[in-house]
Amino acid sequence: MANSSHLAISVTDLTKIYGERTALSHATFSVPLGTVCGFVGPNGSGKTTTIRMLLGLITPSAGTGTVLGEEITHPEKYLPRVGAMIEGPAFYPALSGRENLRVLASLGGFDQSIVDPLLERVGLGDRGGSKFKTYSLGMKQRLGIAAALLPNPHLLVLDEPTNGLDPNGIHEVRSLIKDLALGGTSVFVSSHLLSELEMIAEHLVMLREGKVIYNGRTADLLAAQQPILVAKPEYHVDITKLLDIVKKHDHSVSIIDGAAHILSPAEWAPTLNRLAFEAGITLASLTSVLPTLEETFFEMTGDSQ
Amino acid sequence: MINVIWAEMRKLRRPTLLLSTMAIVTLLTTLFTFLTFWRVGDPNGNGRRGEMVTAQFLSTPKGIIYGFNLVAFLLGIVALCIFASQTAQEYTYGTLRNLLVRQPARMKILAGKYLSMVLFAMLMVLLSLISSVIVAYLLAPHAHVTTTSWTTSAGLTALASSLGNVLLSVISFGTVGMILGLLFRSPISAIATGVIWFLILENILAGLVTSTAKWLPGQNITNLTTTQNFTFTYQHSLTMVAIYLISSATIVSLLFKRRDVAN
Numbered sequence: 234m235a236n237s238s239h240l241a242i243s244v245t246d247l248t249k250i251y252g253e254r255t256a257l258s259h260a261t262f263s264v265p266l267g268t269v270c271g272f273v274g275p276n277g278s279g280k281t282t283t284i285r286m287l288l289g290l291i292t293p294s295a296g297t298g299t300v301l302g303e304e305i306t307h308p309e310k311y312l313p314r315v316g317a318m319i320e321g322p323a324f325y326p327a328l329s330g331r332e333n334l335r336v337l338a339s340l341g342g343f344d345q346s347i348v349d350p351l352l353e354r355v356g357l358g359d360r361g362g363s364k365f366k367t368y369s370l371g372m373k374q375r376l377g378i379a380a381a382l383l384p385n386p387h388l389l390v391l392d393e394p395t396n397g398l399d400p401n402g403i404h405e406v407r408s409l410i411k412d413l414a415l416g417g418t419s420v421f422v423s424s425h426l427l428s429e430l431e432m433i434a435e436h437l438v439m440l441r442e443g444k445v446i447y448n449g450r451t452a453d454l455l456a457a458q459q460p461i462l463v464a465k466p467e468y469h470v471d472i473t474k475l476l477d478i479v480k481k482h483d484h485s486v487s488i489i490d491g492a493a494h495i496l497s498p499a500e501w502a503p504t505l506n507r508l509a510f511e512a513g514i515t516l517a518s519l520t521s522v523l524p525t526l527e528e529t530f531f532e533m534t535g536d537s538q
Numbered sequence: 539m540i541n542v543i544w545a546e547m548r549k550l551r552r553p554t555l556l557l558s559t560m561a562i563v564t565l566l567t568t569l570f571t572f573l574t575f576w577r578v579g580d581p582n583g584n585g586r587r588g589e590m591v592t593a594q595f596l597s598t599p600k601g602i603i604y605g606f607n608l609v610a611f612l613l614g615i616v617a618l619c620i621f622a623s624q625t626a627q628e629y630t631y632g633t634l635r636n637l638l639v640r641q642p643a644r645m646k647i648l649a650g651k652y653l654s655m656v657l658f659a660m661l662m663v664l665l666s667l668i669s670s671v672i673v674a675y676l677l678a679p680h681a682h683v684t685t686t687s688w689t690t691s692a693g694l695t696a697l698a699s700s701l702g703n704v705l706l707s708v709i710s711f712g713t714v715g716m717i718l719g720l721l722f723r724s725p726i727s728a729i730a731t732g733v734i735w736f737l738i739l740e741n742i743l744a745g746l747v748t749s750t751a752k753w754l755p756g757q758n759i760t761n762l763t764t765t766q767n768f769t770f771t772y773q774h775s776l777t778m779v780a781i782y783l784i785s786s787a788t789i790v791s792l793l794f795k796r797r798d799v800a801n
Contacts, residue, residue: 289642290635291798308642317639323632327552339545341640380636 241266241388241419242287244298244305249282249291255443256282259296262438262448264421269414271434271451272423278440280423281320284392287421288317301388313341316386318394322377326366330357330376333365337380347383355379356405370397378406389413391422395429407433460523462502465492467515478508492518542641542650543657549624550658559620563662566612567669571605575677596674596683599693603700606670610704610763613666614711615733617659621712622728624655625719635799644795652716659712663705667697700763706779707762711736713783714755720790723801755782 242264249257257279264270274280285291287300289308303310324333334348352361355375360368368376374397381389391410395403410420410433424430430437430451437454439447447454466475475493479486482504485496495505499521509516550556574585578593585591586608595601628634641647678685687693711732718728736756744751751757752770761775 285635285798285800288635288639290638291800292796312639312642315639319635319639320632323636325549325627325631325633327554328549332548332552336545336548337636337640339548340541340637342541383640 239266240264240299240302241268241270242298242300242421244283244287245296247283247286247296247298248294249279249286250294257286257440258443260440260443260445262445264419264436264438266419267414267417268436269410269420269422269434270436270438271430272421272438272440273425273427273430274423274440276425279443280440281392283440284317284319284390284421284423287390288312288315288319290319311388313384314387315390316381316384316388317390317392318377318381319390319392321393321396322373322380324365324373324376324380327364329362329364330368330372330379331361333376334380334383337383341384343383347385351379351382354382354409356402371399371402374398375402378409386418388419388421391420393424394422395424403429455523459496460499460521462495462497462499462505463492463518463520463522464495464505464509464516465518466509467517471514474512475509475514478512479505482508539646539650539653542646543654545637546624546651546654547657550654555620559616559658559662560665563613563616563666564669567606567609567666568673570608571670571673572677574605574608575674575681575683578681578683593682596678596681597685597687599687599690599696601683602671602674602685602688602693603696605674606667606704607700607763609666609670610707611760613663613704613708614759615736617655617662617708617712618715618718618732618736619729620658621655621715622719622732623715623725625651625716626723626725626728629723629801630725632801634801638799645791648791648794652713655712655716656709659708660705663701663708667701667704671697703762707759710759710762710779710783713787714759717783717786717790720794753778755779758782 240263242262244263245261247257247260248255260279260283272280272283282291286293287298287305289305289312293305298305300308301311301314324330325336328336331348331352334351335345338345338348349358349361352358355378357372357375357379360372365373365376374394378391378394381391389410394410395406398406407429410422414420422430422434434451437447437449437451438445464475466472469491472488472491472493476486476488479493479495482501484501487494495501497505502519502521506516506519574591575596578596579590581590585604591604596604628637637647638644674683674688675685677683688697714736715728715732718732719725722728722731740754740756744754744757748769752774755778758770758775758778761770761772762779
């Protein structure tokens with residue numbers, strides 16, 4: 234295993250097998266300290282299984298790993314410095330939000346005085362005394378985040394933290410994650426909202442069917458994708474002539490919704506515009522777009538959107 | 539460990555659980571003791587399973603603890619339900635993962651949880667004893683029971699011995715509840731299994747094949763409170779209960795320690 238002193242998380246060949254089903258297969262990835270790392274994958278791809286192994290909740294079938302420089306076989310060495318919300322917030326329905334946090338604060342040996350400021354921080358200051366069962370999904374999610382922040386963590390592990398939040402709540406979580414990262418906290422956040430991760434994650438780990446298909450900087454992933462020119466002729470009958478022109482200049486092209494999607498740098502747009510004009514084609518629109526992380530992801534995983 | 543106990547006490551002290559349990563315990567004890575003294579000497583029976591308890595018997599040093607001993611089995615069932623639900627709910631609510639992230643030493647979680655529930659059971663038993671003694675003193679004149687022997691050293695010894703045995707019995711039933719909770723990971727399944735076994739199946743089995751009673755866990759736990767005329771000794775029951783509880787607790791503890799927390 235690589236030197237893990239600069240890594241928040243590092244796993245090598247991590248595998249989990251349930252009977253005949255392989256939930257995670259030889260996953261190898263690392264997360265640098267002090268970064269926000271997105272953990273992406275379709276449902277059932279092994280994200281939560283991986284997170285549970287990192288937190289000592291389930292035992293790997295094979296492989297090794299470290300969290301904050303400590304082996305995952307000894308979670309007691311690093312969990313006091315880790316905050317986590319796994320697979321949605323789970324609390325005692327008959328206890329208030331405040332009392333639920335106090336239970337966890339007692340358990341972790343934390344000062345009870347941190348509970349109220351944490352409730353304020355996640356926007357539950359005025360509802361801390363209400364029973365958990367009366368909370369909306371968004372409020373439950375906020376309480377889960379507050380619980381994860383109890384140990385003032387060096388590493389924060391969040392599993393789908395924006396589920397159930399309204400746009401304002403999503404914005405607040407995003408800001409919270411950014412603030413924590415600025416303060417030196419490493420954040421490992423899983424989400425199916427890829428656009429969410431694109432905006433906050435500097436680093437990315439992608440899973441598909443239990444296998445890691447990408448582990449690296451988000452910017453590198455985006456840079457790896459060629460920009461696309463989207464050209465739409467005024468008259469649909471001209472689309473075939475447009476395709477011929479593009480292919481003659483050795484560019485790959487496909488037709489989506491009546492527009493030609495051409496794998497080409499933005500600099501070729503004026504040339505295409507001129508060639509189309511010379512061929513008697515009027516372009517209704519010509520734009521250069523960068524693929525979103527979502528498009529990149531679906532291209533890599535082979536899923537249709 | 540002390541952190542786990544504090545955390546668990548926060549859950550156990552919630553008013554709906556604490557007050558309702560203590561109210562039920564007080565009500566049951568008061569009712570059982572009241573009926574024993576109110577219907578003293580009634581040929582139709584005022585004791586366990588229709589037996590007649592006389593004022594003469596109630597005036598002995600053991601008279602003060604008769605009502606308390608009568609309710610011991612039901613206290614045990616209450617403890618079984620609480621221990622089972624408090625344990626299994628961690629699985630159904632999904633809160634076990636929170637506990638284990640904050641305290642990864644699983645045996646500490648288990649031991650702290652158990653000790654906190656034992657403290658809860660002790661409070662329950664103590665309240666029951668106090669209720670029973672108060673009702674016994676209040677109704678003694680009505681039942682023509684003399685209470686002088688209750689405060690003799692023999693009376694106090696009987697009281698202390700009864701408190702210890704009922705406590706042991708209640709904690710044993712509670713331990714079974716916790717074991718079932720860990721095994722089934724569902725409060726309803728754990729409680730239903732425990733209650734049906736102890737209230738119905740064991741009694742049918744012991745009634746049909748009397749020789750089996752000696753080996754049944756519930757019969758032996760009940761024998762610790764010595765209110766029934768069992769054919770086997772207190773020592774035998776103590777040994778059997780210890781064997782049952784230690785062996786099954788060891789197995790489920792190992793399961794808890796090694797089992798993946800995947801819900």
